[in-house]
Amino acid sequence: MKKLRLGVLASGGGTNLQSLIDSCADGRLSAEIAIVISNNPGAGALERAAKAGIETCCINHRDFADRTAFDHSVVQQLRDAETDLVVLAGFMRIISATFIEAYPQRIINIHPALLPAFPGLHVQQQAIDYGARFSGCTVHFVDAGVDTGPIIMQAVVPVHEEDTAEDLAARILVEEHKIYPRAIQLFAENRLHIEGRRVRILPAPPPCNGAMHNPGLEG
Ligand code: GRF
Numbered sequence: 001m002k003k004l005r006l007g008v009l010a011s012g013g014g015t016n017l018q019s020l021i022d023s024c025a026d027g028r029l030s031a032e033i034a035i036v037i038s039n040n041p042g043a044g045a046l047e048r049a050a051k052a053g054i055e056t057c058c059i060n061h062r063d064f065a066d067r068t069a070f071d072h073s074v075v076q077q078l079r080d081a082e083t084d085l086v087v088l089a090g091f092m093r094i095i096s097a098t099f100i101e102a103y104p105q106r107i108i109n110i111h112p113a114l115l116p117a118f119p120g121l122h123v124q125q126q127a128i129d130y131g132a133r134f135s136g137c138t139v140h141f142v143d144a145g146v147d148t149g150p151i152i153m154q155a156v157v158p159v160h161e162e163d164t165a166e167d168l169a170a171r172i173l174v175e176e177h178k179i180y181p182r183a184i185q186l187f188a189e190n191r192l193h194i195e196g197r198r199v200r201i202l203p204a205p206p207p208c209n210g211a212m213h214n215p216g217l218e219g
Contacts, residue, residue: 003030003031003032003188004030004031004032004084004085004184004187004188005031005032005034005081005082005083005084005085006020006031006032006033006034006083006084006085006086006087006184007034007035007037007077007078007081007083007085007086007087008020008033008035008036008037008045008049008087008089009036009037009038009074009086009087009088009089009091010036010037010038010043010045010046010088010089010090010091011038011039011040011043011045011090011091011092011093012040012043012044012045012090012092013043013044013045013090014043014044014045014046014047014048014049014089014090015173015176015177016089016090016110016173016176016177016180017033017036017045017048017049017089017090018048018177019176019177019178019180019181020033020087020089020180020181020184021033021048021049021052021054023181023185028181028182028185029181029184029185029188030185030188031085031184031185031188033049033052033054034054034055034081034082034083035054035055035056035057035077035078035081035083036048036049036054036055036056036057037056037057037058037059037074037077037078038056038057038058038059039058039059039060039061039070039091039092039093040058040060040092041058041060043058045089045090046058055081057077059073059074059077061093067093067094067096068096068098070093071095071096071098071099072098074099075098075099075102075103078102078103079102083103084106085103085106085107085108085184085187085188086103086106086107086108086142087108087180087184088107088108088109088110088142089110089180090110091109094146095107095142097144100142100143100144105141105194107141107142108139108140108141108142108152108183108184108187109139109140109141109142109147109149110137110138110139110176110179110180111123111137111138111140111147112124112135112137112169112172112173112176113126113127113135113136113137113138113172114134114135114136114137114138114154114156115138115140115147115148115151115154116147116148117132117135118130118135119146119147119148120146120147122165123135124165124166124168124169124172125165127159127168128159128163128164128165128168132159133158133159133214133215134156134157134158134159134212134214135156135157135159135168135172136154136155136156136157136172136175137154137155137172137175137176137179138151138153138154139151139152139153139154139179139180139183140152141194141199150194150196150197150198150199151199152183152186152187152192152199153179153182153183153186154179155172155175155176155178155179156175156212157171157172157174157175158171158212158214159214186201191203
């Protein structure tokens with residue numbers, strides 16, 4: 001069977017990209033990364049991709065008059081690479097309607113908070129400042145809003161009393177690296193069905209049982 005071809009968009013260090021590269025290599029994810037595109041010439045993600053022998057492409061948004069022109073160029077590269085699924089992995093640009101229409105229900109994102117709480121930027125600090133006892137990460141389909149699309153998978157981590165934003169981000173990243181490959185594998189297996197706001201997974205995985213309490217109930 002033809003493997004799902006991923007087009008990964010990343011602006012930063014690329015630890016999520018690395019988890020996808022590793023998951024493809026060890027067979028947890030039966031997909032191949034067709035291309036890695038970055039808007040940032042200095043992105044660590046480009047280095048990681050090159051090291052893994054993956055095609056890379058830098059499209060600097062500063063070279064374009066507006067968002068639509070930039071997105072048009074990105075979509076062209078994705079098409080040339082025969083991308084089936086667009087994977088946003090720390091891509092720090094808002095994508096336009098033109099882009100979304102080019103890949104309907106075929107763009108996914110990972111966000112370092114438990115949506116719908118804390119969409120947008122600097123969300124680890126926001127969770128701490130708000131006094132949340134838990135935060136986490138969310139894999140979701142991308143729609144026209146900012147971090148509003150149907151949710152595929154989430155992971156929860158506790159927020160500790162003395163956490164800095166960096167501490168919390170690191171704890172969340174560990175879980176991001178687990179759920180992103182898993183969510184993409186579900187997509188690759190054609191098991192994700194969008195019904196309005198909800199994503200139904202068929203056949204259904206075992207239910208997640210058990211609650212967490214922070215602080216614990218005793219002591
Ligand atoms: C991650 O926290 C991701 O959730 C957010 O941007 C960060 C990217 O990190 N969208 P990395 O570049 O994958 O290390």
